[in-house]
Amino acid sequence: MKELMNLETNPPPGIRIRSEDCDAFNEWLVDLKGAENTLYEGEEFQLLFKFNGRYPFDSPEVTFTGSNIPCHPHIYTNGHICLSILTDDWSPALTVESVCLSIVSMLSSCKEKKSPPDNSLYVMKAGKNPKKTRWWYHDDNV
Amino acid sequence: MDSEEEMYDESEEEEVSDDDHNMVMEPEVSSTTATYDSQDETYPHEVLSPEMIVQHMIDCIKDVNTIVELPATITRILLNHFKWDKEKLIEKYYDGDQEKLFAEAHIISPSRRGQASGSSNQVSVSSTTRSTRSRAAATGRSADCEICFSTLPTTVMTGLECGHLFCEQCWSMYLTSKILHEGISETISCPAHVCGILVDDATVMRLVRDQRVRLKYQHLITNSFVECNRLLRWCPAADCGRAIRVNYVDSKPVTCTCGHRFCFSCAESWHDPVKCFWLKKWVKKCDDDSETSNWIAANTKECPKCQVTIEKDGGCNHMICRNQSCKADFCWVCLGPWEPHGSSWAALQRYLHYCNRYMNHMQSLKFEHKLYAKIKAKMEEMQKHNMSWIEVQFLKKAVDVLCQCRQTLMFTYVFAFYLKKNNQSIIFEDNQRDLEQATEQLSEYLERDITSDILIDIKQKVQDKFRYCDTRRSVLLAHVHEGYEKELWEYQGSL
Numbered sequence: 001m002k003e004l005m006n007l008e009t010n011p012p013p014g015i016r017i018r019s020e021d022c023d024a025f026n027e028w029l030v031d032l033k034g035a036e037n038t039l040y041e042g043e044e045f046q047l048l049f050k051f052n053g054r055y056p057f058d059s060p061e062v063t064f065t066g067s068n069i070p071c072h073p074h075i076y077t078n079g080h081i082c083l084s085i086l087t088d089d090w091s092p093a094l095t096v097e098s099v100c101l102s103i104v105s106m107l108s109s110c111k112e113k114k115s116p117p118d119n120s121l122y123v124m125k126a127g128k129n130p131k132k133t134r135w136w137y138h139d140d141n142v
Numbered sequence: 143m144d145s146e147e148e149m150y151d152e153s154e155e156e157e158v159s160d161d162d163h164n165m166v167m168e169p170e171v172s173s174t175t176a177t178y179d180s181q182d183e184t185y186p187h188e189v190l191s192p193e194m195i196v197q198h199m200i201d202c203i204k205d206v207n208t209i210v211e212l213p214a215t216i217t218r219i220l221l222n223h224f225k226w227d228k229e230k231l232i233e234k235y236y237d238g239d240q241e242k243l244f245a246e247a248h249i250i251s252p253s254r255r256g257q258a259s260g261s262s263n264q265v266s267v268s269s270t271t272r273s274t275r276s277r278a279a280a281t282g283r284s285a286d287c288e289i290c291f292s293t294l295p296t297t298v299m300t301g302l303e304c305g306h307l308f309c310e311q312c313w314s315m316y317l318t319s320k321i322l323h324e325g326i327s328e329t330i331s332c333p334a335h336v337c338g339i340l341v342d343d344a345t346v347m348r349l350v351r352d353q354r355v356r357l358k359y360q361h362l363i364t365n366s367f368v369e370c371n372r373l374l375r376w377c378p379a380a381d382c383g384r385a386i387r388v389n390y391v392d393s394k395p396v397t398c399t400c401g402h403r404f405c406f407s408c409a410e411s412w413h414d415p416v417k418c419f420w421l422k423k424w425v426k427k428c429d430d431d432s433e434t435s436n437w438i439a440a441n442t443k444e445c446p447k448c449q450v451t452i453e454k455d456g457g458c459n460h461m462i463c464r465n466q467s468c469k470a471d472f473c474w475v476c477l478g479p480w481e482p483h484g485s486s487w488a489a490l491q492r493y494l495h496y497c498n499r500y501m502n503h504m505q506s507l508k509f510e511h512k513l514y515a516k517i518k519a520k521m522e523e524m525q526k527h528n529m530s531w532i533e534v535q536f537l538k539k540a541v542d543v544l545c546q547c548r549q550t551l552m553f554t555y556v557f558a559f560y561l562k563k564n565n566q567s568i569i570f571e572d573n574q575r576d577l578e579q580a581t582e583q584l585s586e587y588l589e590r591d592i593t594s595d596i597l598i599d600i601k602q603k604v605q606d607k608f609r610y611c612d613t614r615r616s617v618l619l620a621h622v623h624e625g626y627e628k629e630l631w632e633y634q635g636s637l
Binding site for chain 1: 288289291306308312315316319320323333334335336337
């Protein structure tokens with residue numbers, strides 16, 4: 001896949017694809033570094049991308065995974081992310097790279113580390129696949 | 143418009159001739175039915191076949207195009223944006239900011255479109271919205287498709303007026319995915335990120351070759367046309383596929399060519415005397431109430447005397463156990479003995495009381511087609527016993543009346559459930575009880591086996607009974623409607 005090669009050879013700062021853990025057509029693991037001068041500076045996160053047969057016409061399933069899940073008003077403690085481009089606003093012209101950049105920018109613009117207000121209820125009720133959740137995109141500011 | 147009316151006339155004629163040849167027994171609004179069925183005529187409506195719906199859509203586009211003079215594909219998107227309200231479109235088009243209107247409808251204004259196509263030879267590119275990569279596409283000979291990352295000559299790439307170019311294969315897969323998997327037709331936008339420009343139908347037809355996908359797309363387009371248009375409504379009968387067109391929206395009955403009669407406003411079966419609001423509340427209550435859904439699930443009951451399991455598959459509530467050693471005579475609703483009917487009813491809880499009756503009439507109505515078939519057989523049999531075809535028609539008429547009465551009764555329970563007790567409600571309940579009893583008697587007559595020796599006797603009885611039922615039904619409805627006009631009805635629970 002061209003997209004994978006591209007990301008391996010030219011990774012944007014703070015993003016590293018773990019090609020050794022990637023199954024080219026199903027799942028990718030991506031390491032993410034918190035940007036400098038933000039609340040997440042120095043932290044490292046892992047994103048799991050799952051693709052179905054209709055990618056890129058259908059959005060990938062993207063969740064935080066591993067031991068460190070960022071504490072952020074749009075990220076639930078089970079790793080689910082409330083981000084419109086991952087469901088309703090997905091476009092086939094988006095890539096893993098652009099999704100990662102969106103998530104880094106979402107983290108960077110955060111002013112206070114706190115979990116979503118409905119976290120405990122959501123985590124208790126949500127299934128494994130975040131795409132099955134009807135997201136309600138509250139605000140675009142954070 | 144003329145051709146539509148002609149088509150409608152044809153379809154009506156067809157139905158009539160069907161009746162003549164095959165004696166198809168469908169409930170019809172005949173001239174002798176009670177006053178309250180003539181509401182059909184006071185509310186003009188037209189039945190549209192699937193082909194007529196498409197034609198109607200094309201006519202709507204043409205109508206607007208003679209005024210606004212835009213390409214048909216643009217008019218289509220604009221009309222959809224205004225939920226197919228022609229007047230509103232024209233008003234906004236001439237009174238407001240046209241550029242703003244096009245932006246809101248997610249289309250590139252045709253005036254800008256003209257300039258753009260002049261500046262580039264291959265594909266028209268708007269000067270304002272372009273992504274970085276497709277800018278290269280417009281100037282160079284080859285470009286990357288942003289979806290599959292293939293580098294291709296620009297001649298095999300295509301795009302909308304917004305200028306975002308993708309290869310034709312990706313376009314086709316993108317559209318197929320939207321149409322087949324997401325079921326979207328009117329709101330497919332350019333695949334570029336945050337580009338909301340809508341794909342027009344001509345583009346879809348150009349880029350999608352698969353016949354199955356094209357057909358699905360046409361279905362979706364027609365569906366959205368009917369669903370968005372407030373003057374159109376799908377006939378809710380299963381597999382009907384026709385739509386009803388009206389000139390103004392009202393909660394009045396409309397009758398489809400398939401015979402289904404429903405309320406245009408809420409699409410439920412015609413529910414006179416109860417109003418849409420209360421019926422909706424009732425249906426929701428029934429759905430929510432788990433106790434009731436359990437009750438609905440139980441279609442079988444046990445004979446109160448010998449405990450044999452009975453499935454009710456006919457209309458009448460007067461049950462006689464078929465178990466030869468039992469032959470218990472009981473009421474299906476309360477499972478009490480049939481004879482002292484009246485006293486045991488009060489013992490039931492209020493909600494279950496209304497719900498039981500509502501459900502029972504609904505259940506009986508579901509077996510309507512069975513009863514028609516049974517009566518048809520009886521009519522044929524009676525014709526063997528020296529009765530002419532015309533002489534046995536009273537039976538069909540009796541079933542028509544029976545069904546109408548059951549339908550009305552069913553909804554009187556919804557009406558009554560929310561009604562606060564006052565002098566008028568007592569009169570209403572008397573009317574209801576009277577109609578209910580007469581209806582059950584009529585139903586019983588029709589269930590009874592007809593033998594030649596009691597033929598004349600039963601004909602007289604059935605005729606008297608259905609005329610009585612018909613009159614009582616009119617009286618009940620007239621009383622409720624009078625109450626609406628004079629505001630005599632008070633409701634339990636807030637509006």
